[in-house]
Amino acid sequence: MQLVDIGANLTHSSFQHDLSAVLERARAHGVGQLVVTGASREASPQALALAQAHPGLLYATAGVHPHHAGEYDAECDALLRELVAAPEVRAVGETGLDYYRDLSPRPTQQFAFEQQLQIALDCGKPLFLHQRDAHDDFMAILRPIRDKLAAVVVHCFTGTREELFDCLDLDCHVGITGWICDERRGTHLREIVGNIPINRLMIETDSPYLLPRTVKPQPSHRRNEPMYLAHICAEVARDRGESLEATAHGTTATARAFFGI
Numbered sequence: 001m002q003l004v005d006i007g008a009n010l011t012h013s014s015f016q017h018d019l020s021a022v023l024e025r026a027r028a029h030g031v032g033q034l035v036v037t038g039a040s041r042e043a044s045p046q047a048l049a050l051a052q053a054h055p056g057l058l059y060a061t062a063g064v065h066p067h068h069a070g071e072y073d074a075e076c077d078a079l080l081r082e083l084v085a086a087p088e089v090r091a092v093g094e095t096g097l098d099y100y101r102d103l104s105p106r107p108t109q110q111f112a113f114e115q116q117l118q119i120a121l122d123c124g125k126p127l128f129l130h131q132r133d134a135h136d137d138f139m140a141i142l143r144p145i146r147d148k149l150a151a152v153v154v155h156c157f158t159g160t161r162e163e164l165f166d167c168l169d170l171d172c173h174v175g176i177t178g179w180i181c182d183e184r185r186g187t188h189l190r191e192i193v194g195n196i197p198i199n200r201l202m203i204e205t206d207s208p209y210l211l212p213r214t215v216k217p218q219p220s221h222r223r224n225e226p227m228y229l230a231h232i233c234a235e236v237a238r239d240r241g242e243s244l245e246a247t248a249h250g251t252t253a254t255a256r257a258f259f260g261i
């Protein structure tokens with residue numbers, strides 16, 4: 001089994017002291033390639049540096065998450081444009097809208113999102129998108145330019161069936177995380193994950209966040225890490241009513257085609 005973790009925040013400080021052990025455990029659990037999320041002005045260059053240090057194993061995205069939208073200025077735009085030119089950077093983002101936390105004002109989030117969409121239009125690379133509680137505005141911004149963009153993934157999808165079909169109608173890929181294992185807020189995903197065509201479905205841990213609640217025993221440190229992707233894959237396979245091999249093989253083929261890895 002070879003899995004691809006399309007969303008791992010390996011620049012997070014919690015991985016600073018033991019990243020090589022984390023990557024070793026991931027490999028031992030079948031995770032063959034990982035895409036390191038670049039989610040801020042500070043972390044995006046770090047994501048690229050990690051990818052450059054682990055050729056063939058790690059790849060990167062470069063972007064500014066809606067939480068950090070306030071840091072998006074002309075200098076930041078220039079930095080992202082420089083980063084996305086690197087061959088190890090396989091997607092623009094993480095960008096999008098997050099009205100759940102509203103850590104940045106909504107007009108600021110929309111501005112940073114639109115700027116990064118323009119970068120994706122200009123460089124022709126895929127997009128790595130985040131949307132939470134902002135579906136209508138997200139669609140309103142994305143829909144008019146969708147046809148001009150390369151591949152698009154709505155990562156860590158947590159929305160409704162209707163929102164899922166909106167994404168699929170726009171020919172977006174969908175990233176599923178351990179959110180699906182959360183009995184408090186993820187059970188609806190179990191019913192709709194089977195509606196995602198396998199050539200649009202990818203899996204991710206969003207490490208160190210979103211430790212799957214069905215991992216037993218739960219590690220005492222509560223840190224999620226890429227090795228748990230195998231657990232997420234098994235849960236998704238069960239919910240889709242297909243074999244573990246089919247989900248593993250299918251999501252890996254989809255991720256490799258999407259990121260060109």
Ligand SMILES: [Zn+2]
Nearest residue numbers: 094130155156
């Ligand atoms: Zn996200």
